[in-house]
Amino acid sequence: MLFPLPKSLRRPRASASRRIFCAALTLMALPIHAQSTGTITAQRVSSTPHLRAYAQVVPISTLPLNAAETGTLAGLTITPGTHVHTGQVLATLRGPEIDSLLLELQASLRSAKAQLRNAEKALSIQREQLRAHLSTRQSLHQAMSAEASAQAALETIQSRLHATRQMAQITAPSDALVLSLQAASGERVSAGQPIVTLQPSSALWLRASFYGGNTAQIHPGMTGLFTPASGGKPIAVRVRAISGVTNPSGSEYVMMTAANASSPWQNGQYGTVTLNLPAAQVIAVPTRALILSQGSWWVMVHTAQGDQPRKVIPGSARGWTTSILSGLKPGEQVVVQNAYLLFQSKTAGQYQIPD
Numbered sequence: 001m002l003f004p005l006p007k008s009l010r011r012p013r014a015s016a017s018r019r020i021f022c023a024a025l026t027l028m029a030l031p032i033h034a035q036s037t038g039t040i041t042a043q044r045v046s047s048t049p050h051l052r053a054y055a056q057v058v059p060i061s062t063l064p065l066n067a068a069e070t071g072t073l074a075g076l077t078i079t080p081g082t083h084v085h086t087g088q089v090l091a092t093l094r095g096p097e098i099d100s101l102l103l104e105l106q107a108s109l110r111s112a113k114a115q116l117r118n119a120e121k122a123l124s125i126q127r128e129q130l131r132a133h134l135s136t137r138q139s140l141h142q143a144m145s146a147e148a149s150a151q152a153a154l155e156t157i158q159s160r161l162h163a164t165r166q167m168a169q170i171t172a173p174s175d176a177l178v179l180s181l182q183a184a185s186g187e188r189v190s191a192g193q194p195i196v197t198l199q200p201s202s203a204l205w206l207r208a209s210f211y212g213g214n215t216a217q218i219h220p221g222m223t224g225l226f227t228p229a230s231g232g233k234p235i236a237v238r239v240r241a242i243s244g245v246t247n248p249s250g251s252e253y254v255m256m257t258a259a260n261a262s263s264p265w266q267n268g269q270y271g272t273v274t275l276n277l278p279a280a281q282v283i284a285v286p287t288r289a290l291i292l293s294q295g296s297w298w299v300m301v302h303t304a305q306g307d308q309p310r311k312v313i314p315g316s317a318r319g320w321t322t323s324i325l326s327g328l329k330p331g332e333q334v335v336v337q338n339a340y341l342l343f344q345s346k347t348a349g350q351y352q353i354p355d
Contacts, residue, residue: 044330075089
């Protein structure tokens with residue numbers, strides 16, 4: 001403790017001030033040597049490091065629905081943000097082109113049905129005549145072939161009619177969210193013109209931004225947890241792809257999907273993702289043994305020559321311990337008790353008071 005000097009004394013010169021300050025630090029540190037026996041032995045332990053980053057749920061891709069034929073839109077009542085289901089009719093196409101095609105196919109269907117009925121009747125007659133020995137097997141085979149051809153023609157017309165009706169309807173191919181509309185009900189559209197853009201509900205993934213070259217430690221198949229900023233239960237995720245391209249912000253994108261297909265995340269949801277790196281053997285020390293001085297981290301190492309400051313590079317912290325990436329070896333004694341005060345006493349002579 002420094003006691004104030006009497007007012008009658010003149011202010012000492014700068015060099016004298018330094019000597020007084022350093023002497024005071026030395027006096028403060030004297031008892032430390034007797035208390036610095038609180039040490040631990042640096043040992044290797046198994047550690048599972050983690051990487052954390054900001055992440056947001058984004059669509060993998062969008063799904064545009066186009067008009068299959070020229071016509072007029074009808075029944076388009078959905079709006080952006082609407083959830084649609086598989087097979088749901090979103091709009092229909094009307095107009096002379098589609099109507100005439102439907103009428104033509106319906107007439108062909110009626111004709112095909114009539115031809116099939118006639119072929120079936122002719123086949124039945126041939127079978128009766130063959131049993132009565134009034135016909136030949138060749139005639140029966142010809143009747144059977146005609147009946148099969150009529151059946152095939154009917155199925156072809158039915159398929160074309162079904163396809164045309166489907167073509168006149170714009171339906172959702174899967175559960176999805178309506179992102180945007182490119183046309184309105186009552187509007188005349190041409191074949192191939194975009195009508196609706198959907199975002200499939202099952203086509204969402206998590207995009208995280210990792211900085212500082214951390215993506216070198218990430219590979220597809222790694223697992224982790226996504227914690228939504230809005231709260232709720234963390235969602236298990238799995239790494240699917242790494243962009244490999246540095247963004248203007250200096251980060252790289254890592255794309256992940258939910259490990260559980262039924263995970264309830266939504267487009268635009270954001271939060272923090274934590275990835276589990278492979279387990280490694282590291283040296284761990286109590287966090288309170290670390291000392292931050294002038295932008296560097298230090299520990300006090302107990303040696304045969306006394307307690308000495310040692311510059312280290314710390315890694316991740318877990319609980320009350322911090323891993324040491326470099327600067328320490330297994331078996332070395334690290335001071336824990338009063339480490340900061342001991343460090344100050346050892347480095348006090350290096351301190352220079354600014355003039």
